[in-house]
Amino acid sequence: MVTTRDLEAHFEFECRACENGHCRKADVETILSERKGLKEFYEAFKEHIKECKRMTYGQYMFVIDREVLPEAVLWWHNHPEFKETHLSTAVGTDERPLNGKFVYMPFLNVQVEPQNMDENYWVFLKAYMPADDPSFPSVAAKLPAALWIEREVKDLLGFNPVGHPDPRRLILPEDWPEGVYPLRKDMDYRHSPMAEVKTEFKEKPEGTTLVPMGPVHMGIEEPAHFRLFVKGEEIVDVDYRGFYSHRGIEKTGEGRLTYNQVLFLAERICGICGYQHSVSYAMAVERLADVEIPDRARYIRTLMLELERIHNHLLWVGIAAHLVGYDTGFMHAWRIREPVMWLVERLTGNRKQYGMNIVGGVRRDILDYRKEEILKVVKQIREETKKFIDIALNTNTFIKRAEGVGILPYKIAKAYSVLGPTARASGRRIDTRLDQATKTAMAYNEVDFKVPVYKEGDVLARVLVRMDELFESLWIVEQLIDQMPGGDIMVPIGDLPEYEEALGFTEAHRGEVVHYVMTGEKNKVYRWKVRAPTYNNLPAVPEMLKGYHVADAPLIIASIDPCYSCTERVQFVDVETGKVKVLTEAEFNELSIKYRGVF
Amino acid sequence: METTAKLAFSFIGVLLTFLLPPYLDGIARRVKARLQYRRGPPLMQTWYDLNKLFSLPSVKPTKSALFTWAPYLALASAVIGALLLPYGNVVPIDIGFNLVVFFYVILMVSVFLMLAGLTVQNAFSHLGSAREMQIILTVEPLIAILYGVLAYNAGSLNISDIIANLHLTPSLVMTYVLLAYALYVESGFMPFDIAEAEQEVIGGPLSEYSGRLLGVFYYAIYIKRFALLWFFVSLLVLPWVGPINTTLKAAEVLAVQFLLTVALYPVIASLEATNARLRIDHVVKMNTRAFFAGIVILAIAFMGW
Amino acid sequence: MAESLSYTEKLKKWNRFEVEKFSKKAPVTTPYPFIDIEKPPEYRGIPHINPEKCIGCGACVNACPPDALILEWDKKRGVKRLTFNAARCIRCHRCVEVCPTGAMEPTNIFEIATDNKEDLVEVVEHKLAYCEECGEYLDFTERQIEYVKAILPKEIIDMYALEDRIGLTQEAKMRKTVEKLRETEGNAYPAFILVKKGGEE
Structure with missing residues (x-):
């Protein structure tokens, strides 16, 4: 077992606490x-x-x-x-x-x-x-x-x-029975939903009309319910009711799965930034088990994280273009993105949900001849993105829609703890990649890159921040390929210490992803808490919407790159699943009738 | 010209009015797809879509008769508008003052669309209708002024007379330029398809429509676009080809009209593909500016230039 | 020729057909459902159980995150059933990694849409080992026992007398130990002696 002392000798930590023994x-x-x-x-x-x-x-x-x-x-x-x-x-x-x-x-x-x-x-x-x-x-x-x-x-x-000030329901559905708390350990699964639905919406301000954006709306990719109170076309106030894609992931992860199985669940929290979640979770477990992962694994993780950032930023800029009706931009952004997907498919075995991580390292090595291919793709992406940005930023109508819209001042950004590119476009100089000690799981401390910050805080600034970041990511990938060390790609973890806590974190393309893990007995997880960046960014959206047009709403909402599923994690709870037990169809039907609404 | 030839040309006009518009949309889709490096659907795709919509029943969210009738009325208006235009030298529905009729009939398509949106209880329909109204209110005065310039230039309010009597002046050239803009806005092509913006107001007035009624509405909109384009092409071609005396010449002119229409549609499609949708306040501002430009042109025309 | 290439060489040679198209800047989309798309050899598709290699140990079941693999015992019939449900599979290939015999075979099949759910299920049944002594089925399959015999070094098998004892249930094993002790050096096992003495007195 690797001790903290070795870890610190290796990374040259300046930790004086260790002089007194175990940290x-x-x-x-x-x-x-x-x-x-x-x-x-x-x-x-x-x-x-x-x-x-x-x-x-x-x-x-x-x-x-x-x-x-x-x-x-x-x-x-x-x-x-x-x-x-x-x-x-x-x-x-x-x-x-x-x-x-x-x-x-x-x-x-x-x-x-x-x-x-x-x-x-x-x-x-x-x-x-x-x-x-x-x-x-x-x-x-x-x-x-x-x-x-x-x-x-x-x-x-x-x-x-x-x-x-606002103690309404946030996560649980309207018909969830009162007094039943799913994350308590003694939660009883046999409750039925309430007969009467309890809706708690914000009151409509005087003299306004309600425009319900959602739960299903073309401009929002996932179920989310923005209630816009408008005067004419101007938005006066906004109410948000979300958490329609609450999946009970935290509860599923607790107690039932072993720590390596949770990893794959973590990866499936999000459709496009899954690897960030996977790395965060792996990092949390590695931190609390106090293991050092091999350098090569750190480099490969960083490489995949950055490739993910590249294709996610391209995906986002495509969607932003689509929402203002600029479909050519949309199609071209996604066309440019495709080679990255092809590349990661060959590197990891899947376009998304790479399944590349295991607690203690990575599962697949990057073969040497692949480096050329990666560099080729990076070069191609850089050229094409440059061309694309040139065209998109010279499209008058696109700029007209993005400039001066959805302004988020620095003060509000800070008060809401807004994260990621949304915060950086409002002048917050934060980037978890460099701000916090990511060096135990990733190699950001060994590459050189800038963190772009803009002060304007409008949608255009958010576009520009992301595009600048994309080029930085390309540059990081090139450095990583150049510096890739040799050696192992994983170390076995063995048994986890009981009831220890630690945090894992990465900077996803939307902001800081945080995974808090508390271990339980027998290598299971006692408490697993996931916080996706959208969770912090979304409450600030109503502030951005006020005073702008209904027509701008989809673009403003999309400008934070919202991911509702990431934010909403938790509902389906798999109860007594022992590994061996299988229900017959009749039993299953009986159960589903009995537990209707709970499942 | 003989009556049979006239009948034949009218028949061709009717055929073009009913059959060509969905194909034009198919061309536009193809052009857009190629600009986006996509394969694109077959040319018949719009027809397939319409065919499918026609075969599906509609869900009616209201008891208002207008909701049911509006698509058909819009379609009728659009068809009449298209038949008021010259095919070769033959105007299928030849009545006096038909420029004014054309103006109103095309306007009616938008009006029915707007009214249809107001018959249902849906915030998005209402928003869309309000937007449609703002566009109509700002672009129609501009079109009226430009039609006025044309009428003044030719000394007539009949489309075939106007076409026969136009004479080239600086004001006419400016009118053509502004007319191209105004008709583009009225057609509701991309930067100006604000009323039906899918990502913002999920189809606007059309959001409650489905099945056959939706198909009819789409058909009406395609025909309206075709009529406006055909009108503009006729203005571009007919005045400058000299008197059309023989059937052969008329056929040649019709062929040129047809080819120019088909050739201009890809241009429109590429304009659509390379622009983002504007916001309603942008459009109102632009239209107001264009309106004042129109007044200046009218003044110039009165001065005889 | 193809067989003589090493796996790495094969990976190097593989090319995506869209990539060539891409450079020509023609339409970059493909009429997908109407053409076949080949996934690269690295792609993690739906795995498949090779029943000839499978020994029914259940390593895959322990590793599988979404419970796509399930193990059931039917002691009456003397059968252990391993069920793989591709509809639950998340294609992580953990089972492929942990399988000791390589029976979990990776494929690069990705199109699993079907109109019959049962097409997605693979079932492998193993005969449980039968204990001659007590006439009951063991928890292990016959193949598991063969495999253990095959991989363990001779010395260890001899040391624990596995040759005769491996095919017995836990109870039979214990009984046998007792008998053996009684036969040979009974007084070397204090607890046994105590019990025995107590019984006699």
């Missing part, structure tokens, strides 16, 4: 002095902090009283020095089988210095709540980024965010 047991003083800001926070909340520990490299946890959660979150989020710090998301866990308590744990991406992965870190603020009173003070009124997060734990775990 997780390092004493508080050393932990706090490791990174800037930790000590300051500890001093400010001294009376309320019960425990602090280092989960793994660059991830710190404070066990804190629930009463001060809002202050603590805001302390970090609005830290005057750490400008781009944002509330990433929160995890709610039912730890009653372990210690009789519920856990609510928001965590933040702290940016001490932009794009310095050895300085920045993650902070987890863990608050225990007694089993009979799972409530915590809400921060959503002051920090809109927490709006959805708190509604989600309310739906799925029955926590009560006291003082939440």
Whole structure:
């Protein structure tokens, strides 16, 4: 087994905590002095902090009283020095089988210095709540980024965010029975849906008409329901009701599958950024098992991630063109994209859902003669994309539609913790690839690239950010091919430690993907939390829509590159599936009648 | 010319009106596909689509009779509009002042489309209808002024008389240019297909239509586009070929009209393919500007240039 | 000639027919359902169970993320049934990786649409080994036992006397151990002695 010490010797980590033995047991003083800001926070909340520990490299946890959660979150989020710090998301866990308590744990991406992965870190603020009173003070009124997060734990775990300004249902369907919380460990599967559907829509403002965009609409690729309140053609207010493609993925992953099986489920969270999820999950498990993966695996992962980014950006720009009726742009963007798909099909065995990862490395090696082919495709893509952008940006009507539309000011972007290209187009200098310690699973620290940032915040800026990024990705791929080290492509993991927590993260083409994993017994996962970037970006869309035309709505919505399935993860729950047990058809029919609506 | 020849030309006109428009759309689809490096559907595809739609029943979301009748009325208007135009030198429906009739009949297609959208309780239909109305309100005055220039130039309100008597002046050239724009907008081709924008208002007034009624509406729109294009082509060709006395010459002129129509459609298709859809406020602004330009042209024409 | 090429060479030689078209800039689309499309040799298609190689060990079942492979025992008939359902398969080829005998064969078939669901199901039935001693079926298949015998070194088989004991149920094995101990060096096994003595007294 590889120890942390070896890992650090290899990567030249500057971790002084290890001098005292195993990292997780390092004493508080050393932990706090490791990174800037930790000590300051500890001093400010001294009376309320019960425990602090280092989960793994660059991830710190404070066990804190629930009463001060809002202050603590805001302390970090609005830290005057750490400008781009944002509330990433929160995890709610039912730890009653372990210690009789519920856990609510928001965590933040702290940016001490932009794009310095050895300085920045993650902070987890863990608050225990007694089993009979799972409530915590809400921060959503002051920090809109927490709006959805708190509604989600309310739906799925029955926590009560006291003082939440908008405590409607977010995730569960309208006819879900009251008082049934799917992510609790003692969830009973035999409830029937409510006889009466409970709809909670926002009230229509005076003098407006309702334009329901969705649940099924041509301009939205997946089910989502934007209720636009319009005056004439101008949008006055917006209500969003989504989570129609809630699939119960987190619950399925918990307890039932082994850690390597969850990996393939993770990959299927998203249709196009699946590899990002797969890498994030693998990284989380590797971090908590404290293993070092071989260099070659890191390089291959990075290569696939960047190829994925290239074809996803091309896909997105095609869709954006399609939504303003510029079908020629759409077809050409996808035509340019196709060779990348062909390439990855030959590299990994599939166009999408590469199935390339395994916890501890990758499954297929990149054969040497392939390098030429990759470089050829990269060259071709670069030339064709240049031509394409030239034409698209010289199409007057296209520019007219994209410029000055859907403006998202920096302040709102920060308040909603908007991520990825959407944030970078509004002037936020964030990119998880460089901001956080991705070096344990990916090789971004060994390549050179720029992170494009625009200040305008309109749809055109989002197009330009993505196109610039595409060229950077091409450049990264070329460097990776050039520097590809030799060696193994995977290391076996063996058994996982029990009840350990860690975070895995990547920068998908939409923003930061976060996978939180807490292991259970027998190599199973006790709690698995997925946060796709759209989860943070989507609540900001109503802000972008206000004041613009109905005609712009599809383009503005699409400009964040929304992925509803990623965001909505969780409904179908596979219950008593022992591996061996098979239902006959009659049994199955009987069950499906009994559990109608639950399945 | 003999009556039989006249009848034959009228018959050809009717045939062209009914058969050609879907083929023209097929050509446009093919051209667009090639610009997008696609294979594209066969030329008959639009016919196949219409055929399928005609054979399907329609779902009617309202009891309003207008909802059922609007497609047929639109189709009738479009057909009449097309038959008011010269084929060779023969106008199938030759009545006095037929320029005015043509103007209104073509307008009626849009009006029926708009009214149809207002008969149903659907936000997208209403939005589409509102957009259609804004386009009509801004582009029709422009067309009226341009028709006025033509009528003033030729001293008549009858299309065949106008064509026979046009004389080349700077104002006429400008009128042609502006007319090309106005008719393009009225046809509802790509940057201006705002009323039916699929990605925004899912078909606008057409969003509640299905089956046969939808097919009829599409057919009416294709014929309207054909009529407007044929009108413009006639203005381009007929005044400058000299008097048409013989049947042979008339046939030649008809052939030129036909070929030019077929040749111009790909041009339109490529314009469609290389543009994004505009927003309604953009179009209103552009149309208003064009309207003032039209007034200037009218003034120039009055001065005799 | 084709057989003499190594796998890597084969991969190198394979070319996608659209790529050539692509460079000519003609229409880049293909009239897909009307022509055959060949997937590259690397493509992970629907796997297929080779019943001749399969020993019924269930390694694939343990690895399969979506439960496309299922193992059932029918002790009455003495059969172990391995079912592969291509409709559930996510084409990750984990089963291909873990199969000890190479019975899970990768293909590059991707068109599995059918009008009959049963076309997608493959069933392999194995005979369970029969314990002569107690007249019951074991959890293992006959082939599994043969395979174990084939791969284990002679010394180990001898050391544990697997030759006679491998085909027995757990109970029969224990009984046999007891008998053997009783026969040969019974007093070397303290617990046994205690019980025995207690019984006698």
